[in-house]
Amino acid sequence: MHKLLVSAPALLIAFGTAASAQTVKIGVINTLSGPDVQQGEMLERGLELYDKLHAKDLGGVKVELVKRDDTGLNPDTAKRLAQELVTRDHVNLITGFVWSPNFMAVAPVATQGKVPMVSLNAAALPAVGMSPFMVRTSFTLTQQAYPLGKWAAKQGYKKAYTAATDYAPGNEGAAAFTKSFTEAGGQVIGSVKFPAPPQTPDFAPFLQKVKDAKPDVLYVFVPAGAQATSVLRAVHDLDFKGAGITVISTEDLDPDEEFPNIGSLGVGLVTSGVYDSDATRPGNKEFVADYYKQYGTKLAPDFETADAWSGMKMIFDMIKATKGKFTGEQAMDFFSHYKDSNGPKGEWLIDPSTRQIVQNVYMRRLEMRNGKLFDTEFDNLGLMDAMGQPYAAK
Amino acid sequence: MSDSLVAAVSILFFGVAYGMVLYLVSVGLSVTMGLMGVVNLAHGVFATAGGYVATALMMSFGVPFLPAVVGGMIGAVILSIPLEWLLYRRLYGGDELDQVLLTIGLVFMSVAVCKFFWGPLAQPFQPPQWLSGSITVAGRQFPAFRSFVILAGAVVFAVLWLGLERTRFGAQIRAAVDNRRMAQSVGINTSQLFTWTFALGSALAALGGSLGAEILAIEPAYALEHLVYFLIVVSVGGLGSIRGPFFAALLLGVADTGFKYLLPDFGAFFIYAITLVVLLVRPRGLFGLA
Numbered sequence: 001m002h003k004l005l006v007s008a009p010a011l012l013i014a015f016g017t018a019a020s021a022q023t024v025k026i027g028v029i030n031t032l033s034g035p036d037v038q039q040g041e042m043l044e045r046g047l048e049l050y051d052k053l054h055a056k057d058l059g060g061v062k063v064e065l066v067k068r069d070d071t072g073l074n075p076d077t078a079k080r081l082a083q084e085l086v087t088r089d090h091v092n093l094i095t096g097f098v099w100s101p102n103f104m105a106v107a108p109v110a111t112q113g114k115v116p117m118v119s120l121n122a123a124a125l126p127a128v129g130m131s132p133f134m135v136r137t138s139f140t141l142t143q144q145a146y147p148l149g150k151w152a153a154k155q156g157y158k159k160a161y162t163a164a165t166d167y168a169p170g171n172e173g174a175a176a177f178t179k180s181f182t183e184a185g186g187q188v189i190g191s192v193k194f195p196a197p198p199q200t201p202d203f204a205p206f207l208q209k210v211k212d213a214k215p216d217v218l219y220v221f222v223p224a225g226a227q228a229t230s231v232l233r234a235v236h237d238l239d240f241k242g243a244g245i246t247v248i249s250t251e252d253l254d255p256d257e258e259f260p261n262i263g264s265l266g267v268g269l270v271t272s273g274v275y276d277s278d279a280t281r282p283g284n285k286e287f288v289a290d291y292y293k294q295y296g297t298k299l300a301p302d303f304e305t306a307d308a309w310s311g312m313k314m315i316f317d318m319i320k321a322t323k324g325k326f327t328g329e330q331a332m333d334f335f336s337h338y339k340d341s342n343g344p345k346g347e348w349l350i351d352p353s354t355r356q357i358v359q360n361v362y363m364r365r366l367e368m369r370n371g372k373l374f375d376t377e378f379d380n381l382g383l384m385d386a387m388g389q390p391y392a393a394k
Numbered sequence: 395m396s397d398s399l400v401a402a403v404s405i406l407f408f409g410v411a412y413g414m415v416l417y418l419v420s421v422g423l424s425v426t427m428g429l430m431g432v433v434n435l436a437h438g439v440f441a442t443a444g445g446y447v448a449t450a451l452m453m454s455f456g457v458p459f460l461p462a463v464v465g466g467m468i469g470a471v472i473l474s475i476p477l478e479w480l481l482y483r484r485l486y487g488g489d490e491l492d493q494v495l496l497t498i499g500l501v502f503m504s505v506a507v508c509k510f511f512w513g514p515l516a517q518p519f520q521p522p523q524w525l526s527g528s529i530t531v532a533g534r535q536f537p538a539f540r541s542f543v544i545l546a547g548a549v550v551f552a553v554l555w556l557g558l559e560r561t562r563f564g565a566q567i568r569a570a571v572d573n574r575r576m577a578q579s580v581g582i583n584t585s586q587l588f589t590w591t592f593a594l595g596s597a598l599a600a601l602g603g604s605l606g607a608e609i610l611a612i613e614p615a616y617a618l619e620h621l622v623y624f625l626i627v628v629s630v631g632g633l634g635s636i637r638g639p640f641f642a643a644l645l646l647g648v649a650d651t652g653f654k655y656l657l658p659d660f661g662a663f664f665i666y667a668i669t670l671v672v673l674l675v676r677p678r679g680l681f682g683l684a
Contacts, residue, residue: 037513202609204537205408205651212400226516230611233520237537239528261518 023062024324026315027085027094029102034072038225039098039304042257043120046301046308047095049294054316061324063316066091070102073167073196078102082109082117093118093331095311098304100124100168107131114328116335118315120308124168125386128355133328135335135355137311137348139274139303141173141221144250146388147361147381148219148272149180152248157217159189161210164221166193173250176388177219189215194222203234210245211238217246224255224302232265251275254366256300259373266366266373274359275303275345276375287344306344314338314350347383356386403534405652411540413647414547415609418602419620420627421554421639422595428571428634430588432485433493436500437599438617438624440470442508444600445612449517459522463604470600471593478592486588501617508614516611543605550598554636567591571634626665630672632679642680 028047031040047065055063066089068081078099085091086109093116097103103122107130110117119127119136128134152160160181164170170193178188190213195201203222210218218240222231235247251273254266277288277300287309291301318326318334326334332355339349348359363379383391423437448466451457457465481500485493520526521539528535558564569577570584578584603612610620627646631638646665653664672680 202412204540204609205404205412205655208404208408209401209655212397212404226518229518233608237526237528237539239535242535 022060022324023064024093024319025064025066025089025091027082027089027091028065028067028096029070029078029081029085029094029106030067030096031072031098032067032069036072036098036223036225038257039121039223042255042299042302042304043096043098043308045291045295046305047120047312049291049305050309050312050316052294053290054313058316058319059323061319063319070099073099073101075099075101075105079105079109082106082115086113086115091115092326093315093328095120095315097122100127103127103134103136104130104168107134110134116328116331118311118335120311121304125172125356132355133332135332135350136357137314138307139357139359140386140388141169141250142176142388143357143359143384143386144272144274144361144388145173145176145219145221146180147384148248148250149177149182149186150184151272151363151381152177152217152219153181153184153186155217157186157246159187159215160217160219161189161213161215162191162219163206163210164191164193164219165196165223165227167196169223170194170196170221173221174219180388181219189213203231204238207231207234207238207240211240211243214243215245217248220247220249221252224252224258224304226258226261228253228255229258229261229265232262232269236265246270248272251303251364254364254375255302255304256375257302259300262366262373264368267368269366271364271366271375272361272381273303273364274361275306276362276364276377277301277306278374279344279346279362279377281342281344281346283342283346284344310340310343310345310348313340313343346380351385351391354386358383358385358391360384361388401655405655406648407536407544408540408655409648409651410644411543411647412609412651413644414543415602415606416623416627416647417547417640417643418550418605419599420602420624420631420643421550421636422592422598423624424628424631424633424635424639425567425571426588426592426595427628429567429574429591430482430486432482433490433497434482435494435497435621435625436504436617437595438621439500439504440474440596440599441603441606442504442612442614442616443473443603444470444597445603445607445616446508446512446517447600448604449519449607449612450512452520453518459525463601466604467597467600470596474593474596475589478589482592483585483588501621504617505614508616512614516613517607519607519612521608539608543609546601546605550601551636551640554598558636563587563590626669628679630669630679632681635679635681638679638681 030044031037070078082094085094095118097119098121100122103119104127106117110131110133117134119138121138123138123140125140125142128136162174162177164174192206192209222228240247249271251271254271256277318331336350336352336355341347346360351358361381361384362377364375364377367374367376385391419441426434444466447469448462451462451465525539525542527538529538529541566582566587570587627639627643631642649668650665
C-alpha cells in the first residue's frame with residue numbers, strides 16, 4: 001500500500017506531462033499572508049515581472065502558475081502544499097520558497113515525485129543537497145558571511161560579536177563569519193540569538209548585551225524586511241557608533257525596499273551581498289527599469305526580487321530549450337549546467353557538482369545622497385561558491 | 395564598572411521599561427476583573443487599537459507623538475463604551491465559560507479587522523526626534539525613548555494610586571470591588587461606575603500599546619500574542635489591585651529580560667516557572683484580596 005502511494009504521484013506526473021505538452025504548470029509556494037508577507041511580496045514581484053515580460057518568448061509553450069500560500073515559516077504547511085501541487089495539480093516543477101525550513105521540508109516530495117524544486121530565496125546551505133531535484137538561484141549565508149569575516153579581519157578588527165536570528169540561515173551565517181574571522185586571526189568574544197519568526201523580538205536588550213561586551217565589530221543577521229529597520233534603530237539608540245562598535249552584516253540587513261524606513265539610521269553600514277538595486281551593471285539597469293515601469297518607484301526591488309527574476313529566467317530558458325517537454329531529470333540536468341553572464345546580480349552559474357549557486361559577492365556601503373539612501377558597491381570579491389570560497393571552474 | 399554590574403544595570407533598565415509597558419496594558423484588566431468579575435481576554439484589543447490609532451495619526455497625518463498617543467487613548471475609549479454596553483454588560487455575574495468564549499472571539503475578530511485595514515505587517519513606529527538617541531546618566535548611556543516609557547509608567551502608577559486612595563471615584567471602586575451588593579445598597583451607581591472603569595482601563599491599555607510600540611510591536615495578532623503575559627501580570631499581581639500588577643509587571647519584565655540576557659537558550663521557561671511558584675504559594679497573587 002505504502003509503495004503504491006509513493007509511486008502514484010510519479011506516474012501521474014509522467015502522464016500529466018505527456019498529455020499537456022504545450023502547457024507547463026509551475027507550482028509556486030510563497031508567503032502571501034502572515035506577518036512576513038513583505039518578503040513574499042518582494043519575491044512575487046520578481047517572479048510575476050519575468051513571467052509577464054517573457055511569457056511571449058516561449059515559442060507557443062504556455063506557462064501556468066499555480067500559486068499556494070505557506071503563510072510564513074511553516075515547514076509542515078509547505079510540505080503539504082508541495083504534495084498537493086504534485087498529486088492534485090500535476091505541476092511540472094515547483095518554485096518560490098521564502099523560508100529555508102519550508103524548502104528543506106519539501107525535499108522528500110521532490111525526490112519521490114521527481115519534481116524539480118527551485119528556491120528563489122531559501123538560503124540554508126544543506127537544503128539543495130537534500131534531494132537531487134533541488135536547486136536555488138538565491139544565495140547561501142555562508143557565501144556572504146564567510147568572505148565578510150575575512151574582510152572584517154583585514155580591516156584590523158580584533159574582537160567580534162555575532163547576533164543572529166535563531167534558525168538555520170541565521171546560525172549558518174554566524175558560524176561562517178566566526179570561522180573565517182577566527183581563521184584570519186580575529187577573536188569572536190560572544191554570540192546572541194534572536195527569537196525566530198513569527199515573533200517580532202525587542203532587539204534592544206540583546207544588543208545592549210553586545211554593547212556591554214565592548215567588541216570592535218558586530219556581525220548581525222535578521223531575516224530581511226521590517227526587522228532590519230528595528231535592528232538598525234536599536235543600534236542607533238544604543239549609540240554603537242559612540243561606543244566604537246562597527247556593525248556589519250550580510251545583505252539581509254539592508255533590503256532595498258526598506259530604505260525609506262531605514263533613512264539616516266543606516267548611513268555607513270557595510271554589508272556583503274549579491275544584489276542591490278543601485279548597482280550600475282547593464283543587466284541590473286534593465287531589470288530595475290522594467291521593475292519601476294511595472295510597480296512604480298515606491299518600493300525598490302531587493303535581492304529577493306532579483307533572485308526570483310533570475311530563477312524565472314533559468315526556468316524559462318529550460319522550457320525554451322526543451323520546448324516545454326521535459327522530465328524532472330532533464331530539467332535538473334539543464335539547471336545544473338546553467339550559466340547567466342548578464343543578470344541583475346552580474347555573472348552567475350550553477351555549480352554542476354553541488355547544484356549550488358556561484359556568483360559575485362560585493363562589498364557595499366550605505367550612503368546618503370540628496371536625502372536618499374544608496375547602496376554603493378565598493379569592492380567585487382569575485383565569483384564565490386556556496387561555501388564562500390573563490391570559485392575555480394572544474 | 396565591573397562587567398557584572400554593567401550587566402545588572404542593563405537588565406534592570408530594559409526589564410523595567412518592558413515591565414512598565416506590561417503594567418500600563420494590564421492594570422485596567424486587573425481592576426475590571428476585580429470589579430466586574432469578567433474574564434476579559436480581549437483587553438489587549440484596546441492596546442492594539444490605541445497603538446494602531448496612534449501610529450496611524452503619526453505616520454499618515456503627521457500628528458506629533460504626544461497628541462497621537464492621546465488620540466489613541468480617545469480611540470480606545472470610543473471603542474470600549476459601546477462594547478461595554480452592548481456585550482460586556484450581559485456577562486456580569488454570568489458563566490465564566492461564556493465570558494471566555496465571547497472575549498476570545500473578540501480577540502480573533504480584532505486580529506482579522508486589523509489585518510484587513512492595516513495589513514499583516516508590524517506598524518512602523520518612529521519615536522519623535524526628542525526621544526531618539528540616548529541620554530547619559532552617571533556616565534552611562536540609556537536609550538531616551540525607554541527612559542521616557544519608564545517615567546511615564548511611574549507617573550501613571552502614582553496618579554492611579556493616589557486617585558484610588560484619595561478620590562471619591564476611587565473610593566467607589568474600592569467599595570464595589572470589596573462588596574458589590576453592599577456598594578449598590580448604599581447608593582453607588584455601580585452600572586455607571588463599571589462603564590467608566592472599563593473605559594479608563596481601555597484608555598490605559600491604549601497608552602501602554604502606543605507608548606510600548608517599540609517594545610511590543612503593533613501587529614494584528616498583538617492581543618493574542620501577548621495575552622499570556624497580560625494574564626500572568628494580573629494573576630501574579632492579584633485581582634482588583636493597582637499595586638499588585640505594578641510589582642508583578644516589574645518582576646516579570648526584569649526576570650524575562652534577565653533570563654533572555656543571561657540564559658537566552660531557555661526562552662520564556664523561567665517566567666512560567668516563577669508564575670507557577672508564586673501562584674502555588676499565593677494562589678490569589680502577591681497583592682490579591684484574601
